Amino acid sequence: MSALAPTTSGLRFASVTKEFPVRGGGTLTALSELDLDVGAGELLTVVGPSGCGKSTLLDMVAGLSTPTSGTIEVHGREIRGPGLDRGIVFQQYALLPWRTAQANVELGLEAKGVPRRRRGAIAREHLDLVGLTGFESRYPHELSGGMKQRVAIARSLAYDPEVLLMDEPFAALDAQTRESLQDELLRIWRATDKTIVFITHGIDEAVYLGQRVVVLTPRPGRIRAVVDADLPAPDGVTDLRSTPEFVALRHRVWEALHAADPADQVPDPAPAGPAAPTRTLEVAHV
């Protein structure tokens, strides 16, 4: 990983505000004046407590809803609706249960209008990329949670989007599967050079994966802090999560998150004490 200064922009938010009408009048501000520049090829993670507008953010980037004010651009083009320049990976996989792994991966290619024969080849190639060679004809119910999420990742990569959005994709998996998929994601990211925005509520995950970690505040969602978290690539030998660098970074993110939550009534006896990071590793994990 090279030192990053986002030279070209992959995804740009310019004072994005999203308000929802509330029953009985008035509005709820889900996101307020969000300014953010995600560099092309960057892996950016977003953490925040529940109610910080993560899903709102995702919906707008997906083109399923529009900002109340402000603009979102992908590679300089303003988002005006759903498009194949962005791929989304959902927490609950969202695979079509009546399609095989292969046919699920082909879905986006069908929307793109890729001819049948090319579709098959591309789908096989991407199933291979996520380590599912030999599972092409399996139906989703014949696959484990981790494998389903691999299929979903393959589907989102297959039609070659410029930006990959991941909405807590590993939250439903057990801890070991999650760790192996995190490494897998880093490998795929290096292999494909995609811009990835990864939404999570796990601080460890955010620090482990992200080159930068964006911390959001709840109601309305605002950027609280952007933490540079460019750790060395996992080499498969070192336990990266136990290095002092990782622990320090995790603590910085934890502090930012902790300060961000006004609902937190617990008085903090040692606000910046060294014991603090061991206390809470994840927030809003309800």
Added chain:
Amino acid sequence: MSSALETRPAVAPPDAPAFADPPTLGRRSVHDVARLAPAGRRLRSGAARAARASVALLAFLVLWELAPRLGWVDPVFLPPFTQVAQTFAGLVADGTLATNAGASLVRAGAGFSIALAVGIPLGLVIGWSSRAAQYLSPFFEVFRNTAALALLPVFILILGIGESSKIAIVAFACTFPVLLSTIAGVRSVDGLLVRSARSLGLRGTQLFRKVVLPAAVPTMFTGIRMAATGSILVLIAAEMVGARSGLGYYITAMQFNFQISQMYAGILAIAIVGVAINGGLVLVERRLMRWRP
């Protein structure tokens, strides 16, 4: 299934990489295990299942045989099963049953097809558009709760005693289960699948054809099977009221002529036709929904 497959080493070797989800682990799913089961055992378990399934039916037939013979009921009104079976065989041989069953099946098939042609498209529209539902739901609610046979006099008055009135009433009775299950099927499509498909750029007919329709099929099929069973039910009743052929006609005609054994043979034929239709639909359903766990 086999407990040996579920047993894994309790402690992993300390140096092994902690991959909880290596792709190879899923290679042997439960389904494969079932497929790999020795043919002999599969056959034996199949025979056991068949035996369990037919116990109650066989007991019923034995009771039917014995009750008239032992004088528990009047053999004139309930001839023993073997006698009915003989009559049945005779009626199959001389073509009487085939003619009447054929007449009934043509009517039921025609009515059922009309119901599918009307109910499925209409249900898709109503299920997808909440506006159409607002306008049409009360209307369907009224008709759905009107017993179809209550309308038989109306159909006969308007369409006469011929084929069309009977086909019409079957179509009427079958439309509602098909329609309502199609609406329910479309409504129950997982919103996440639609959201994800829309984010892939699918919209309009493509979204409908590739996501909404296949997702609705399982629920739709429940209604289709109900409709098929209902089609025979309503038709037989209609034929009993006024017809010159068909199984319903045959049963009442034999009753009036006091040919009780023939009457029971006709009832037996209806039971067999009903079971066969349902079985056929189950096969179609299974074929369409092979992806289900």
